[in-house]
């Protein structure tokens with residue numbers, strides 16, 4: 846059983862719904878989780894073998910949502926040692942923007958700079974191709990959940 850910290854970046858609610866859906870699927874698969882809608886480094890208190898899953902949309906001109914900014918700023922300024930942390934990123938975006946899923950890409954770069962280890966390639970959900978982004982997440986989860994510690 847793994848413990849997954851799900852960090853949400855959402856402005857209009859779509860990424861939040863995806864995160865909640867993933868949380869339900871993780872519970873069904875026998876894993877535990879915590880959802881963080883306005884994550885801070887202090888609140889996360891990651892321990893070795895915990896998994897960090899960031900589910901974020903992109904807004905503005907390639908920006909992360911406001912509720913993810915405190916976490917991103919802490920990563921950028923405090924450079925916590927995440928060398929024992931595994932992470933994945935699920936990014937929601939609209940492929941009509943040049944800055945497609947740039948928010949998810951930015952968080953990935955920050956986590957890599959903190960030496961976190963990526964558990965799987967970032968998963969980008971193009972909301973123009975999926976009426977329900979949760980359906981895309983389900984397909985991704987089929988491969989991702991088996992990567993978690995039993």
Ligand SMILES: Cc1cc2nc3c(=O)[nH]c(=O)nc-3n(C[C@H](O)[C@H](O)[C@H](O)COP(=O)(O)O)c2cc1C
Nearest residue numbers: 855856857858859860902903907938939942945946
């Ligand atoms: C004002 C605005 C700006 C956006 N900018 C981007 C962008 O730069 N890149 C991108 O991939 N998607 C962009 N999007 C699309 C959103 O990321 C997408 O609609 C996503 O599903 C929103 O998720 P949320 O409801 O969790 O915020 C933008 C959407 C809006 C409304």
